[in-house]
Amino acid sequence: MKRIFYALSLLAMSPAAVLAQKAATGYVYNDDNGNGKKEAKEKGVANVAVSNGKEVVLTDAKGKYTLPVGDDNIIFVIKPAGYKVPLNAKNQPQYYYIHKPAGSPAEYEYKGVAPTGPLPASVDFAVMKYNEPDNYRALVLGDPQMLEPQDVGFFDKGIMSELVDVKNVAFGLTLGDLVGKVLTMHKDYIDVVAKANVPWYNVIGNHDTNHEATSIEKNDESFEASFGPSTYSYNYGQAHYIVLNNNLYPDPRDGKGLWGGFLPDQLTFVENDLKYVDTGKLVVLAFHIPLYQAEGAFRTEDRVRLFSLLAKYPHVLALSAHTHNQWQKFYDKEWGWTGAKPFHEFNVGATCGNWYSGRMNEQGVLESVMSDGTPRGYAYLNITGNTYTADYKVANKPADYQIGLWHRKVMSTIWWDGRGFVYANFYMGYKGSKVQYRIDNGKWKPMRYTLEPDPAFVAELYKWDDTEEMFRGRRPTEPANCTHLWKAKLPENIGIGTHQIEVQATDPFGRTFTQKSSYRIEEAKF
CATH class of the missing domain: 2.60.40.10 (Immunoglobulins)
Structure with missing residues (x-):
């Protein structure tokens, strides 16, 4: 039935569009021996969502999927609850395949993806079943924003030294501005957060974008090379996480500068993704630029559209950073939110604080108090089924220092x-x-x-x-x-x-x- 639908959709397209379309197909399988290779005895996993960043389909009874691809797509599996995906040596989840036959633009100062060549006959994704808890903690960081080599040490000693081999944490999530424009420092960032020894997910920030990009669609080329898709989702327990690139750079209004918002394909992805997410689940959105911004700083129609897609979900949370301050916002009808209770956005501030400023403390780290007086630190997201609480942990202070x-x-x-x-x-x-x-x-x-x-x-x-x-x-x-x-x-x-x-x-x-x-x-x- 899915193949018939796909064929009919191709017939409805123009001849030129049909010629430009290819199909990626493959399997999501249970990697019993953990070697990352699909073997004959390893069975496919049914009803797992797979996406190309816009369309979302479910695997069939044998774990097979088919998706349209162009010449610039990332195919990824949406990690199902009760399964884990492989990690590389730096604890980065390996859940995607980049398809860029020609690679990223060669003229970029910071290189992106090398040419990937022809699409493989089968693009397969390994998952491993395990006893995933419904109650857990996740680490949430905002804006490490390392610009200079010495900032790597400040981030390492000032934040991550508390989180080496951290206990009772399911995964980490950084909400963008991993570095401060020098994109080769993504490698330094990866090395530092790997010390937590938990799976680590990442959001793209405006300082992680390629500033030579002449279109918004191409601003994440270097990010993709280091981290994979900049828009994706995954499940953990009774929560569904949606990560979005909301950096409209260059600003479509004047071709330069930054605007907060989403591309149409991203909102289509959210719509398609949510078709397979039960309304009883907690939906957590993660992006860099907060929805609540000064007049004109975030595209209003994008926020309204996002709210309309989420309105039927009673358990929703948004996580953001970017402001180098910390705050809570509860959206209501005045902001276009029509859900039963206010929509909560938690802006977690910045682990770099006030851009690695202030006096040097006894650790050899700059104090970096944020400009609203919040000390630098990080957050914990505490999940109990489909409900949550959040803690802010001030670096180098007891947990109850609030x-x-x-x-x-x-x-x-x-x-x-x-x-x-x-x-x-x-x-x-x-x-x-x-x-x-x-x-x-x-x-x-x-x-x-x-x-x-x-x-x-x-x-x-x-x-x-x-x-x-x-x-x-x-x-x-x-x-x-x-x-x-x-x-x-x-x-x-x-x-x-x-x-x-x-x-x-x-x-x-x-x-x-x-x-x-x-x-x-x-x-x-x-």
Whole structure:
């Protein structure tokens, strides 16, 4: 029946289009001995999705599929739940076949795919059945963005040193800007993340694109050579992951610059892909540029179209990076989302923080606090069946360090000198979060949400402008308004001595975190 449908679709096309079309065919098989070769005794796996980046088909009872291909396609298997795909020596999943008979454009500064030659008679994909859990953790990183050789060391020592042979993690996922335009450094990035010793998936960021590209379709040539398709999907447990290249570079409006959005074929892929995804599953989207951007920075009709494709899925999450800040966004009807509950986007920030800036710490790593005051770090996605929670882990800090406090350390008894505020930067917070404080174990009082720069970041930043001796490191960028900042007035004249500040905050998943600090009240000195 599938072959009849494919033949009829060819008849409906123009003669020129038919001549340009070829068919890729092959098997998805259970690689019992793990040698990566299909052997006669190894059976095909039925009902596994395979794609060319646009069309999606299921394998038949014998594990066979057929897909149309042109002269620039990547055929890939969509990893089914309960199976794993082979990994190479660097823990990169091997689930795709690149078909580029002529290779990537030769004039690119950073080379892409070498000519692949004729299409093989059978393009086969190995999978291996195993007991895949429904409850698991995944590592999520944003923007390592290594531009210079020394940045490799900062990323390695500052982030990945905590994740060597990480335990109880199913896989890793980096949300783009793996490097900072020098695409030969993709190899360095691969070497560093391989130390986690878990399968690692990757999103293409705008700094991972080929900047000589004259069309959006060709901006991922070097990325493909190192990582495979820039738009793909896979299953793990009761979750379905869709990875999308949403870097419209060059900007189709003027042929230069960057715009956020999707190509029509990508949205067609999402539509075709979701035909085989049960609505009871959790759907996790991963891309680099967030859907929530300043006016005109993301193509509105693409977001609306994506939302329409996902509206019938009650369990949906989007993961993004790019902004070098961290925030949560909950989309509703005002944004074109028509689902039963708000659509959550978690922008995880950047592992490079403020582009590897700030002073050198005791690790020999630049502090790299993001411009909204979020310390550099990474996230964990915690999956339980078709539900999720997310944790932000500040690098080189305990897991429960979730709130940064800033306030005066000492105040006098004079009334005009006894004024001050405590600021709480709740890294996983959003405008609707409950944040409260108390002094000396007194009554809990609400803190007031405020949209302004984190004063802790500002105070550190302007030390660079006031110093007469150069610090070791780089001056950070200017501060950004923090979307997860609260403030409250410190009480005056409550007695000379040390007073305890306690702040309590609840994250989007109902979990409560506490941070303590203290300040002193002293007699004024003249």
